[in-house]
Amino acid sequence: MSTTPTGETATSDQTARALEHESLRDQSLKDQAQQVLRRLVGREDAALREDQWRAIEALVAQQRRALVVQRTGWGKSAVYFVATALLRERGEGPTVIISPLLALMRDQIAAASRAGIRAETINSANTTQWEEIYQRIAEGEVDVLLCSPERLNNPAFRAEVLPHLADTAGLVVVDEAHCISDWGHDFRPDYRRIRTLLTDLPEGTPVLATTATANDRVVTDVAEQLGVRAEQSVESSDVLVLRGSLDRESLRLAVTPRADAAVRLAWLQRYLASREEGTGSGIVYTLTVAMAEQVASQLRAAGVNVASYTGATDPAERERLEADLLANRVTALIATSALGMGFDKPDLGFVVHLGAPSSPIAYYQQIGRAGRGVARAEVVLVPGEEDRAIWDYFGSLAFPGEETVRAVLAALADAPDRTASLPALETAVDLRRSRLEMMLTVLDVDGAVERVRGGWRLTGQEWEYDATRYERVERARRDEQRAMLDYEALETSACRLAFLRADLDDPELTPGWRCGRCDLCAGTFVPPLPQGEEVEEARTALARAGVDITPRRQWPSGMPTLGIELAGRLGVEERAEPGMGVARMDGIGLAGRVRSCLSEQAADDVVPPDLRAAVRAVLTRWRESGLEVAGVVVVESATRPRLGSHLAHGAASVLGVPMVGRIAPRKHIPPGRHDVNSAQRLSTVAHRLVLDLSPAAREGLPGRRVLLVDDYTDSGWTLTVAARELRLAGAAAVLPFVLGVR
Structure with a gap:
């Protein structure tokens, strides 16, 4: 010792x-x-x-x-x-x-x-x-x-x-x-x-x-x-x-022609099925969480061993999925950029992008996961028709305009002690909480505000809106998007890896260099885009309606301070059962049609004919799996009352049960915003909604199961409060049903 x-x-x-x-x-x-x-x-x-x-x-x-x-x-x-x-x-x-x-x-x-x-x-x-x-x-x-x-x-x-x-x-x-x-x-x-x-x-x-x-x-x-x-x-x-050099001798790069969701899904299923035993597992990147989950679900239904991995995946589940990929227990993880920097699997055999990232920098970073410890790894870009719309959406989440920022600073200046909480500031600007927090963080970095207990406070330091910097960032973003489109459109005289190395200013790239391995240098090595029966099967799968709705189980903290005496877990006697929606609004396939129907620009009208079959299919499958209800209650919409009513009456007709009532808004309380935090959204909903049943319906409700219909669900609080009202009035069970799920 x-x-x-x-x-x-x-x-x-x-x-x-x-x-x-x-x-x-x-x-x-x-x-x-x-x-x-x-x-x-x-x-x-x-x-x-x-x-x-x-x-x-x-x-x-x-x-x-x-x-x-x-x-x-x-x-x-x-x-x-x-x-x-x-x-x-x-x-x-x-x-x-x-x-x-x-x-x-x-x-x-x-x-x-x-x-x-x-x-x-x-x-x-x-x-x-x-x-x-x-x-x-x-x-x-x-x-x-x-x-x-x-x-x-x-x-x-x-x-x-x-x-x-x-x-x-x-x-x-x-x-x-x-x-x-x-x-x-x-x-x-x-x-x-x-x-x-x-x-x-x-x-x-x-x-x-x-x-x-x-x-x-x-x-x-x-x-x-x-x-x-x-x-x-x-x-x-x-x-x-x-x-150092950005050349990766193990990578084989290829791009398929741009195609719709059904063609790309059919191609991906063929590609993954063609991977030989022992050639390693890989990653399939998508641009949104919904796309990752939907693609993974469709591939699993086709017998392909995959799982989804996104920012919405539970941390413990992420760790398990990473271990499965490392051990080749899955063919691929269908992932968003949440699986990217820091993940190290030397024998990763392929990276496929189902939809193009918005910049060559992001693309090169993600394909860099492949081929670290193997002689050959395939990198395939399968661009989609919706790519640019998704780029524009994420681009719209950049730093807000000066008018919006000044409104927040003015709200802080008018607040007691020049300090305000996030919920208080949310009433001053039309920003979701995550974007408002991002903006405040930038102002904090710039020295204009500081985070304190209970919220944010002005520091008294003068602040200038750096329009030049934000415009420069926006120009760079647009330039990178154009470069990504140029990469897709390269002709056979070019080289894919040389293009990426040049775009990233590789100091070791020499004039005229070609990799000799990509589809332009050596010819294509991936399956062609499919046609016919394969595509129709994928199109049918994407058109298959139905998405689960998980009911809320916990009230947000701090509700009593907003005048709502709700806290802790919802009791089993007051909560909804698991429900169903026709489609996710940010997915692919049928989701696009639902998204269009529920957009702010869409007129309030009946359920479109091409969606009625999907509504009928979801309710029919649900009924065949054991759904039993005695009646339908509709959540009356302030913005789409005709659509909601038509959906509810259609559901009642398919199930062969009567309409028994509605959850109605109090006329003197305007509809609340959906882009606020959970507690504020619940506060508005709880103050605004009331159960409206006829005396006969109220008398007949105890012990009965009810289908609760709304046009769409976002935070989940409208369905939660409406279900609670029905349960407290005696309903034995409340099963939510909506057209769209955000």
Whole structure:
């Protein structure tokens, strides 16, 4: 047994670490780095790449700032973990890693543990452990602290924790640093705080920024955020910029002609069925959550072993699905961009895009998941007719116009103590909560407002609307969309990978270079778009109506403060049963027709003839599976009363039961907005809706099962409140039915 300097008995781990450190001191810096790398990857033959070593040397020996732009799978995480081990051995403080990918860094953290690096994470899911983690940091027992960029927006973290970390950090890492530029204000606004963080670092604190996807514009913007003058050369700058080739020798790129949803689904089913045993599993990317879920559902029904993975997937389920993909227990995950940066599967055999991302940068980043450890991986883009409409929708969620921002600032100025909660601010502007929060975060970064307990407060600092910056970002977004369309339209004289490398300003791309592997260089290698029976089967599947509605089970917190005495879980005697809708409004196939019928521009009319068959099909299948109701109650719509009434009477006719009443709005209370938070939406609905039954219907209701019909459901609170009214009036069960589900 050895003893520590304080006289306490050291553990065997402490003894081993002390001996290891003593051994490291006797080696050259590069030898030390190689030794750490081998423990990190678990291979004795592992060797540092030249640029990995250059970055580590700059950070450890020269205390410089470095920007590393290297393709996915190159080993950027190895740079900061090896540098951490060497800096800690020299007595430096812990490394602070700012990353948006904490949930996807399990493999890297496990590898770091193998190398003797002790990592901790601070996130919203482990707040009860923060004090213990801070104490361990203070006692020198933490080598790496990982936190999300959103932590930088937490007032307590910024005031109480960040200054200490900045003063004591041995290394600061900005992971996925393209977020500073590529999404900027409308994706990770908290990344813009990094300039302030870096300014406050003690002189000589090394900083590493890493990304896999950066063209010259992105590199310039990231360099600007790091405090680097973009016009400086690498040799004369205090910052080392390392950019490598974007060539991926394992990737085979192809694009199919643009087609409708049924053709693309039939093609995808054929493609996945053609994958040979042992060729590895892959990822199929879609542009929306609904598309991912719907495509996965249709493929499973056809016998293909897939699962959906989106931002709406439960975190525990995400981890299980990642493990299934890593172990090749599924043919593919049908995913949104939620499965992207940070996911590492060396033998990923293919990446298919069912719909094109809006920029070559996003596309290259996602296809970079494939082919890291295999000789051949297929990358196929299957563009859709709806792609540009989806791009426009997400583009519309960018930073709001100046008039909207000024309205929020005026509402704060008029509020007591110039402070207001989010619900109070929502009455001042027509923004959903998520977008309003994003806007306030940008204003916080700009110094105009600050988050305080109970809401947001004006700081008194003058604020200028940066129209030039927002216009520049919008122009860049449009340019990238055009580039993506150009990529789709390339002719045989071109090369797909050369196009992507040129668009991302690959410094190692030479004039006239061709990959020799893509469909333009070597000929197509994927099945052609199908016709005939296959497509009709897919079209029939997409036209199949029916989507489950899961009833609400929990009231939002804080309802008594809004005059609504509802709290906790809904009792079984007051809640709805699982319901059905005809289609998701953000899906493909039948969803497009439902979406059109329920759009704000659509006139209030009867259910269109082409949707009546779908309504009848859902209700008939439901009845055949055991649906039994004694009557129909309609939720009277303020904006589409004719549509709702026609839908309800049609449902009653199909089921052979009578209309028994309605859930009616109180005339003196106007309909509430749907783009507000859950508590505010429930407050409006609870104050506004009332059960309207005839005396005979009310007398006959107890013990009966009722179908509750509405035109669509969004938050779910209208159906929840209406069902509760019917249950309290004696209904034995209430089963919701709607045309559209958002």
